[in-house]
Amino acid sequence: MSWLLDPDALESIAIGAGILGTGGGGNPYNGKLHVRRLLEEGQRVEIVAPEEVPDDALVTSVGSIGAPIVSVERLARGDEIVVALRALEAHVRRTITHLIPGEIGGSNALRPMAGAALTGLPVIDGDGMGRAFPELQMDTFSINGLAIAPAAIVDIHHNTAIWTRVRDAKTLEDQARAVTIRMGGSAGFAFPLLSGAETKQAAIPMTITLARRIGDAVRSARREHRSPIDAIFAETAGQVLFTGKVVDIERRMAAGFARGVLTLDGLGEDRGERLVIDIQNEYLIARTQERVVAVVPDLICIVDQQTAEPVSTEVLRYGLRVVVLGMPAPDPLKTPEGLAIVGPSAFGYADVPFVPMPGVYGAPPG
Amino acid sequence: MSVRIGIDVGGTNTDAVVLQGDAVVAAVKRPTTADVTSGILAALQAVLSAAPQVDAADVRAVMIGTTHFTNAVIQRQGLARTAVLRLCLPAGQMIPPLYDWPADLREAAGAATYMLPGGYEYDGRPISALDNEALARAIDDIAARGIESVAVVGIFSPVSADQEREVATIVGTRLPGVAVSTSYEIGRIGLLQRENATALNACLAGLAQRTLAAFRAALRQSGLSAQLYLSQNDGTLMTADYVERYPVLTFASGPTNSMRGAAFLSGASDAIVLDVGGTSTDAGALVHGFPREASFEVEVGGVRTNFRMPDVVSIGIGGGSLVAADGSSVGPRSVGYRLPQEALIFGGDTLTLTDVAVHLGRAEIGEPGRVERLDRALAEQAMAYATARLEELVDALKTSPEPVPVIMVGGGALLFENQLAGASQVIRPEHAGVANALGAAISQVSGELDRVFPMDARTRLDVLDEAKAEASRLATAAGADPATIEIVEIDEIPLAYLPSSALRLRVKAVGDLRKS
Numbered sequence: 001m002s003w004l005l006d007p008d009a010l011e012s013i014a015i016g017a018g019i020l021g022t023g024g025g026g027n028p029y030n031g032k033l034h035v036r037r038l039l040e041e042g043q044r045v046e047i048v049a050p051e052e053v054p055d056d057a058l059v060t061s062v063g064s065i066g067a068p069i070v071s072v073e074r075l076a077r078g079d080e081i082v083v084a085l086r087a088l089e090a091h092v093r094r095t096i097t098h099l100i101p102g103e104i105g106g107s108n109a110l111r112p113m114a115g116a117a118l119t120g121l122p123v124i125d126g127d128g129m130g131r132a133f134p135e136l137q138m139d140t141f142s143i144n145g146l147a148i149a150p151a152a153i154v155d156i157h158h159n160t161a162i163w164t165r166v167r168d169a170k171t172l173e174d175q176a177r178a179v180t181i182r183m184g185g186s187a188g189f190a191f192p193l194l195s196g197a198e199t200k201q202a203a204i205p206m207t208i209t210l211a212r213r214i215g216d217a218v219r220s221a222r223r224e225h226r227s228p229i230d231a232i233f234a235e236t237a238g239q240v241l242f243t244g245k246v247v248d249i250e251r252r253m254a255a256g257f258a259r260g261v262l263t264l265d266g267l268g269e270d271r272g273e274r275l276v277i278d279i280q281n282e283y284l285i286a287r288t289q290e291r292v293v294a295v296v297p298d299l300i301c302i303v304d305q306q307t308a309e310p311v312s313t314e315v316l317r318y319g320l321r322v323v324v325l326g327m328p329a330p331d332p333l334k335t336p337e338g339l340a341i342v343g344p345s346a347f348g349y350a351d352v353p354f355v356p357m358p359g360v361y362g363a364p365p366g
Numbered sequence: 367m368s369v370r371i372g373i374d375v376g377g378t379n380t381d382a383v384v385l386q387g388d389a390v391v392a393a394v395k396r397p398t399t400a401d402v403t404s405g406i407l408a409a410l411q412a413v414l415s416a417a418p419q420v421d422a423a424d425v426r427a428v429m430i431g432t433t434h435f436t437n438a439v440i441q442r443q444g445l446a447r448t449a450v451l452r453l454c455l456p457a458g459q460m461i462p463p464l465y466d467w468p469a470d471l472r473e474a475a476g477a478a479t480y481m482l483p484g485g486y487e488y489d490g491r492p493i494s495a496l497d498n499e500a501l502a503r504a505i506d507d508i509a510a511r512g513i514e515s516v517a518v519v520g521i522f523s524p525v526s527a528d529q530e531r532e533v534a535t536i537v538g539t540r541l542p543g544v545a546v547s548t549s550y551e552i553g554r555i556g557l558l559q560r561e562n563a564t565a566l567n568a569c570l571a572g573l574a575q576r577t578l579a580a581f582r583a584a585l586r587q588s589g590l591s592a593q594l595y596l597s598q599n600d601g602t603l604m605t606a607d608y609v610e611r612y613p614v615l616t617f618a619s620g621p622t623n624s625m626r627g628a629a630f631l632s633g634a635s636d637a638i639v640l641d642v643g644g645t646s647t648d649a650g651a652l653v654h655g656f657p658r659e660a661s662f663e664v665e666v667g668g669v670r671t672n673f674r675m676p677d678v679v680s681i682g683i684g685g686g687s688l689v690a691a692d693g694s695s696v697g698p699r700s701v702g703y704r705l706p707q708e709a710l711i712f713g714g715d716t717l718t719l720t721d722v723a724v725h726l727g728r729a730e731i732g733e734p735g736r737v738e739r740l741d742r743a744l745a746e747q748a749m750a751y752a753t754a755r756l757e758e759l760v761d762a763l764k765t766s767p768e769p770v771p772v773i774m775v776g777g778g779a780l781l782f783e784n785q786l787a788g789a790s791q792v793i794r795p796e797h798a799g800v801a802n803a804l805g806a807a808i809s810q811v812s813g814e815l816d817r818v819f820p821m822d823a824r825t826r827l828d829v830l831d832e833a834k835a836e837a838s839r840l841a842t843a844a845g846a847d848p849a850t851i852e853i854v855e856i857d858e859i860p861l862a863y864l865p866s867s868a869l870r871l872r873v874k875a876v877g878d879l880r881k882s
Contacts (some may be wrong), residue, residue: 030558034460069818069870070488073557074521078460114460156457156493184487245762251858267762319651319658319677321762 012215017109025106025132043117057196063108066186080188105132137169151191155183228308237359238327372807392416453484453520485521545571567614602812623805631795642778685778693744813840846877
């Protein structure tokens, strides 16, 4: 079933995407304003379910790559992603028929919708992560062994870089990042290029709808003065892991990533407990003194106690009162192939086993 | 001994206090008037006559805290016709200036917006050179529209302000009489939020001149020749001349002044402040004498900004809170300002927290006889519930496990006992009713910067030193005595996805007001 995006759904998707951002992925606020403006100008954004995509469709993912701090200060030109996808089309001499978010968590959830408004192409309801991850190859397209090239990135002046072939996804990650820095720290991208059949096989389905459901639940709970956190878990699998306040945040940069350790002291039922969360752009591992509570790729989301407003790693500060939510990861991330790319060992935690959280990603409980 | 006068111009009352050294020698409340001047004048005259030992000539400084400018934005009144010049192209087009403003505010400000070539990269390289022809066309249009005030906003101007300064000069020369606000002097990194703050500032240009003229007139008519300062949102002072150019920086100074005033009265610099009102209790944490800042972006009149606002948490417990029939819970519903009609002790028929406290003998208000036959166990249970909620609030705001001083102010403070879990002591300062005015009077002066520093070949420590020196320079320029300047805040924010050759630093320096 396909549907047309309207400003109300957009509002909900932005909230859901922020929560699914697991602390990273960038704030969807500016992306939301961009899409809203395009909708107000009369552009259409059609969302289609994966099963409606023909096998011979030509699909790409578009979004922004780079530093969140740059994207909130040096706002994009807006059409970089369109120039990037046209560069891919020119290279393969075929016409792209569909867009898909690479990452439903954070700002890149909404970029394909801006791309859709600017090109008229439909957006597939799904993505490659089901959350946010720090590196672009950490997705189900890579896990499925699909080629990441050709790949294009474009800056605000429409300078275009295209990789016609790369050794592997990690190589593209390294090289694209180096080019992005010379492009001012943020750029628009289009990659990978997939067939409809490959997309249906590899993508995590219906995640735009999941973000929308989470956002709808939070918004109606806020309106009715109910707990937005209870509302989230009435809508999707997962649990409250901890309620507490930030007592320490230690940050450092390592290899271009914001690593850190967050310490929370319990409040309410968790009084007397302490939770420590390791960060690498996103929240990766949560531990109490006794045990590991949640491990990547399961989702660790931090939200404001009252409003369920997502708390990204960048706004963390001493004294903030938060609730830590856990959600089970999408199944494709939990296979041996998936864990090799997005499991704890991929982030340098060879000694931490992945113990999955109960439940099915995105499924309502019971 | 040096004498200072603090004034709080609120929507309802204008409060004034006289401070001699560290002692409060007089405090008064007068109604705020529509012209502002006569209300301040009345408060000044009253407070000076209440302090006969003070000679007007001894008053060295007058500090005013006011919600006047915030209210103008909220009520969409008295705003100047405003234009925004954003220096950004080809970047920035995804969201035009003021796109996220409520339509009625955009209309009240008669806003016109322009995007022009310019702006910088994070490392200070220009995105584009300024385009003088495009700028001239925009200025012609601004003139034709009868715009009164212009906001100049460039991408990454906190890294390099040269283009903003150049454009401000050109606009000032071409359009004499039009006020110009530059973003690098107002906000932090985050283009839309800084642009919003700068545009709000521009909207307030005319009102700022009129209001400051009224403030100065009130001082003159009271026979005072003291220096005039205004409080800003972080609890520090700006000179009157500075406020005339940057009125937006007065936003949210009210809660900050109230907390700092409470701290001063209690003598505690690290404490939790509980302001117990009729409907709710507002709580904030003081760290080194300053309110802890909120982490989230703050909306003013429906506009997102990145102002420094105190982190204030509210719960629905106050003197007018409704008590459940079985005493098992209190609030969040409240009779609010109708307490004098609806509470049992005043002859009403609603059981409120005040009734319960009177029954328990905590307070003597109204007619205690009317609650004499209340069920004792119910009253104790309700009071225990309300106290537990305050204790949770204290616990949530505390930054360490050790008990901390709790400062209790507000009309409902007398309902609660001095025993509060998590509190090392409960302090109930005298003069708490004029805490805002006092907060203004005791303020220091600050300088703050938020900038991305390219490391080049320098070490992190070199860059930190440069940032600290720059913050101190800003504080000195704002009127601080260089000998007293301290660096009170250093926020080091690593830049994800950028080479480690860049560092974002937010540094704040604070010092005492210069004596001369």
